[in-house]
Amino acid sequence: xxxxxxxxxxxxxxxxxxxxxxNPNVRLFFKLExxxxxxxxxxxxxxxxxxxxxxxGSIDKNSKLIEATSGNTGIALAMIAGIYGLDxxxxxxxxxxxxxxxxxxxxxxxxxxxxxxAGIEGARDYAEDKVAKEGMYxxxxxxxxxxxxxxxxxxxxxxxxxxxxxxxxxxxxxxTTGTIMGTSTYLKEQNSNVQIVGVQPTDxxxxxxxxxxxEEYLPKIFDKSKVDQVLEVSxxxxxxxxxxxxxxxxxxxxxxxxxxxxAALRLAETLTEGTIVSIVCDRGDRYLSSNLFx
Numbered sequence: 660x661x662x663x664x665x666x667x668x669x670x671x672x673x674x675x676x677x678x679x680x681x682n683p684n685v686r687l688f689f690k691l692e693x694x695x696x697x698x699x700x701x702x703x704x705x706x707x708x709x710x711x712x713x714x715x716g717s718i719d720k721n722s723k724l725i726e727a728t729s730g731n732t733g734i735a736l737a738m739i740a741g742i743y744g745l746d747x748x749x750x751x752x753x754x755x756x757x758x759x760x761x762x763x764x765x766x767x768x769x770x771x772x773x774x775x776x777a778g779i780e781g782a783r784d785y786a787e788d789k790v791a792k793e794g795m796y797x798x799x800x801x802x803x804x805x806x807x808x809x810x811x812x813x814x815x816x817x818x819x820x821x822x823x824x825x826x827x828x829x830x831x832x833x834x835t836t837g838t839i840m841g842t843s844t845y846l847k848e849q850n851s852n853v854q855i856v857g858v859q860p861t862d863x864x865x866x867x868x869x870x871x872x873x874e875e876y877l878p879k880i881f882d883k884s885k886v887d888q889v890l891e892v893s894x895x896x897x898x899x900x901x902x903x904x905x906x907x908x909x910x911x912x913x914x915x916x917x918x919x920x921x922a923a924l925r926l927a928e929t930l931t932e933g934t935i936v937s938i939v940c941d942r943g944d945r946y947l948s949s950n951l952f953x
Contacts, residue, residue, distance in 0.1 A: 665742065668695055668702045669813045673821045673936065678907040679924055684932045687923055689910055690818065693942035697735040698762075700814075700940040704837050705735035707809035708798050709743060718796055720744060725795040727751065727782035729834070729867055730759040731941050732800055737766035748795070750782040758945040780876050802879035806837035807844070814838065815845025818936050826853055827933040830923040832869040832915040833857045833889075836881040838938060843885040857886040858922045864894040868915030868940060890922040897921060901943065901951060911943035914951055 671694045680687040692700035712718040724747040726736055733749040740747040747768050751759070754775035763770050773782045783801075790797050800806045818826060829846055831839040836857075843855040860866045869892075872878065894914075901917030904910040916939040923937035943952065 663742075664696050665706060665739070668697075668706050670817060671695060673818070674908075674910070676908060679903060679920070680927050682927045682930065685927045685930050685935060686933075687927050687935045687937065688822070689904075689908070689920070689937055689939045690814075691910065692938060692940050693912060695735075697731075697738045698942050698945065699731035699735060700838055700938060701731040701735040702738070703809040703813055704800060704806040704835075705732060705739050705798075707812070708800065708803050708805045709736070709739050709745070711805040712798075713743065718745070722746070723793070723795045724748070724798060725750065725786045725789050726798040726800065727779060727786040728800075729779050730755055730945070731868065732835070733768070733770075734759060734762050734766070734945075736798060737763040737768035741767045748789070750786045752778055752782055756946055757948045762945065779870070780873070783876065800835045800837065800878075801876075804880060806835060807841035807880050810838050810841025811845045812841075815842040818842065819846060819849050822934055822936065824849065825934045826850075826936055828854045828856055828923075828926060828930075828935040830856045830858065830890075830919055830926065830935060830937040832866075832919045832938065832940065833859055833881075833886075834868050834870050834915070836878050838940070840880055840882060840885055847885070854887045855885060856922060856926060857889045858919050859889055859891050860918070861891045861893045864892075864897075866892070866894050866897050866914055866918050868913065869897075869918050890925060892918040892921045898951060900924075904939075905943060905952070910939060912939045913941045913943060913946050916940050 676687040695702035727750045750771045753772040846853045859871045897914045897918035900921045
């Protein structure tokens with residue numbers, strides 16, 4: 660029996676598509692990361708980054724933590740920092756949904772909103788400026804190896820075990836790229852033939868949680884050799900699929916999960932056989948104040 664909320668991170672369900680996947684020779688599974696206690700896949704990385712920092716002495720109870728986030732990482736960091744009694748400031752664009760901001764504050768974090776026009780890059784610049792001028796400690800999910808290692812230790816093994824080693828394709832949106840880097844590393848060690856498929860937005864599409872980074876902002880943890888194929892999805896496709904996931908499969912999720920599912924279904928149509936796992940990275944209830952489900 661778990662004795663801490665932290666014990667509930669990971670071991671999320673894997674459910675098979677019964678409606679959307681039309682290829683009888685391909686099995687498509689969705690990994691429901693919204694079942695983590697903080698509501699998203701980012702619980703895994705946030706826990707590993709904070710716990711590892713405390714263990715190696717990089718941070719302690721007196722540290723002033725700061726991190727730029729588009730939402731889910733911030734919620735996870737706020738929850739875990741609160742559990743450990745740590746002071747944390749989270750920086751995000753002002754167009755973030757109200758639910759995300761309120762959830763971070765509910766967990767006790769300070770939330771700073773930066774210009775929507777500057778996007779997450781502007782939030783990252785603000786956080787780096789505070790580190791330089793005020794000596795704050797940045798978790799830095801974009802270059803922190805304990806981000807991807809969380810998925811090497813947990814997400815990858817769970818998928819391998821739950822598919823009994825039959826997985827042929829892994830599909831994930833790419834934001835910080837921690838999920839795809841860590842899961843790819845583990846799955847490739849088990850079977851080098853497993854295909855790793857990353858999902859990016861089409862040019863001009865803005866999809867929260869999925870990015871096509873400018874070169875100067877490309878996450879340092881990203882290694883393109885660990886991704887076999889990149890599929891691009893549009894904002895409209897991602898929104899439509901988020902709605903279809905909820906209505907037809909009963910899977911309530913955000914736009915980036917809709918984007919990953921769009922890519923996974925497109926992939927399924929091209930295969931003669933296979934077992935695909937697609938990450939559903941969060942829950943849809945943190946987007947209700949947006950127009951996602953209008």
